[in-house]
Amino acid sequence: MIVSKQAVKIIVVGAGIVGNVQSLLLARAGYAVTLIDNGSAALVQADGLNVRSVALSRRSSELLAEQQLWPENTGCLIKSVHVTERGKYGAVRLRSEDLDVPSLGVVIQNHLLERYLMAQVKNQPNIQLLQPASAEVVENSPDAVTVQVVSDAGSIEITAALLVAADGTHSKIRQSVGIKSTSTDYLQHAIVANLQCQRDHQNIAYERFTDGGPLALLPLAKRQMAMVLTADSAVADRWIEKTDADFLTLIQQRFGGRLGRFEAVGRRAMFPLALHESRSQMKDRVVLVGNSARTLHPVAGQGLNLALRDVFELGARLSACVDIGESLAEFVTQRAADQRLVVRQTDVLARVFRRQPWPLSVPLGLFRTSSMLLLDTVPPLRTRFGSASSGLNVPLSNFVPRQSSGSQKINSST
Ligand SMILES: Cc1cc2nc3c(=O)[nH]c(=O)nc-3n(C[C@H](O)[C@H](O)[C@H](O)COP(=O)(O)OP(=O)(O)OC[C@H]3O[C@@H](n4cnc5c(N)ncnc54)[C@H](O)[C@@H]3O)c2cc1C
Numbered sequence: 001m002i003v004s005k006q007a008v009k010i011i012v013v014g015a016g017i018v019g020n021v022q023s024l025l026l027a028r029a030g031y032a033v034t035l036i037d038n039g040s041a042a043l044v045q046a047d048g049l050n051v052r053s054v055a056l057s058r059r060s061s062e063l064l065a066e067q068q069l070w071p072e073n074t075g076c077l078i079k080s081v082h083v084t085e086r087g088k089y090g091a092v093r094l095r096s097e098d099l100d101v102p103s104l105g106v107v108i109q110n111h112l113l114e115r116y117l118m119a120q121v122k123n124q125p126n127i128q129l130l131q132p133a134s135a136e137v138v139e140n141s142p143d144a145v146t147v148q149v150v151s152d153a154g155s156i157e158i159t160a161a162l163l164v165a166a167d168g169t170h171s172k173i174r175q176s177v178g179i180k181s182t183s184t185d186y187l188q189h190a191i192v193a194n195l196q197c198q199r200d201h202q203n204i205a206y207e208r209f210t211d212g213g214p215l216a217l218l219p220l221a222k223r224q225m226a227m228v229l230t231a232d233s234a235v236a237d238r239w240i241e242k243t244d245a246d247f248l249t250l251i252q253q254r255f256g257g258r259l260g261r262f263e264a265v266g267r268r269a270m271f272p273l274a275l276h277e278s279r280s281q282m283k284d285r286v287v288l289v290g291n292s293a294r295t296l297h298p299v300a301g302q303g304l305n306l307a308l309r310d311v312f313e314l315g316a317r318l319s320a321c322v323d324i325g326e327s328l329a330e331f332v333t334q335r336a337a338d339q340r341l342v343v344r345q346t347d348v349l350a351r352v353f354r355r356q357p358w359p360l361s362v363p364l365g366l367f368r369t370s371s372m373l374l375l376d377t378v379p380p381l382r383t384r385f386g387s388a389s390s391g392l393n394v395p396l397s398n399f400v401p402r403q404s405s406g407s408q409k410i411n412s413s414t
Pocket residue numbers: 013014015016017018019036037038039053054055056133134135136166167168169171172173190192271289290291292298299300301302303304305306307
């Protein structure tokens with residue numbers, strides 16, 4: 001049956017960054033989107049040193065900015081990357097001016113991006129937001145998908161042409177449609193916290209390899225750095241319990257004096273380093289994106305970057321779509337190589353990070369930082385790191401913004 005896009009309903013489950021971007025792209029393409037999230041509708045507020053942040057490659061922030069999904073003049077640019085190894089002289093430096101690019105990446109506080117996206121979701125007439133409400137698939141066929149939505153108001157069923165699951169690592173949607181997933185536990189944890197420093201960061205990101213594990217410091221705000229410290233799980237358990245003063249001493253010993261004295265540390269959080277990967281990205285009319293499809297260990301800083309490329313490609317395919325089933329199949333095929341490479345690259349990093357000390361003569365010291373920020377920006381690095389990086393430069397289809405409402409026709413049985 002041929003119907004107008006306006007009549008075609010798409011359900012997106014999960015209103016994290018991934019689900020919100022996906023919903024906005026689909027709504028702008030003319031679909032009627034129902035966005036369901038089981039979290040609180042209250043927005044996270046700024047909280048001094050206790051904010052969480054994410055580093056995005058230049059390409060990710062540009063993709064978002066092109067669709068007006070990036071809050072203007074927000075985020076801290078990374079202009080230079082500095083890689084060192086504790087106990088050894090010398091450093092590897094990369095500067096944006098040497099590479100003739102305006103920046104190498106950007107660090108943004110999660111709540112600023114989340115708030116900006118949620119404001120747009122609420123102002124988008126093609127999106128119906130159900131929150132707090134949880135969703136589970138009750139029927140999935142080659143033509144349609146039905147979910148049960150439970151909220152304080154009771155339980156309802158909604159049928160749609162497609163469901164995009166952006167409901168995170170332990171996705172109920174993935175489980176309810178029977179897509180299997182595999183998990184690898186790296187037996188390490190990342191400790192994440194923000195640091196107040198004596199000196200200005202000058203937009204430099206640092207990667208420091210130490211006996212205890214790598215330490216990454218990313219510029220966040222004036223004299224503030226976002227820290228990711230990796231350690232074996234038993235060690236991380238001890239470190240997270242330290243007093244602020246002892247923890248600052250530990251970081252100072254590991255990092256040295258380049259940023260002067262570390263004056264304060266925000267609330268610490270600890271994340272297990274694991275890889276969760278779904279065996280398939282779609283089944284009938286359900287497709288997985290973001291952490292529900294694959295959760296990478298955070299030290300590689302790739303999770304959201306990869307998810308955004310998926311979300312933009314899916315949005316582009318569906319915006320130009322005449323047949324949802326075909327578009328989904330094309331999407332899965334087109335994205336597979338990039339996903340495989342990033343998963344493999346991240347997995348290699350997770351494993352080699354355990355080998356200490358790190359030999360600076362091997363340019364792998366740049367590998368993690370470059371994988372996070374640079375490989376889709378810097379052609380020489382792409383060459384240097386060969387096939388492991390080339391997947392990050394996979395071209396994406398162009399998103400076709402909404403023309404006149406309902407002007408495009410697509411095949412759908414709902
Ligand atoms: C410490 C750390 C640092 C990181 N740093 C980086 C980085 O520098 N760069 C980078 O690219 N990536 C990074 N990542 C990865 C990045 O954070 C994730 O890729 C990203 O948050 C995934 O978002 P998501 O929207 O898929 O999932 P989530 O953020 O988990 O969102 C899932 C949403 O679904 C909702 N939900 C769950 N179940 C249901 C249900 N049954 N019904 C309705 N709603 C439901 C939840 O309430 C939530 O809102 C990092 C991750 C960690 C842990």
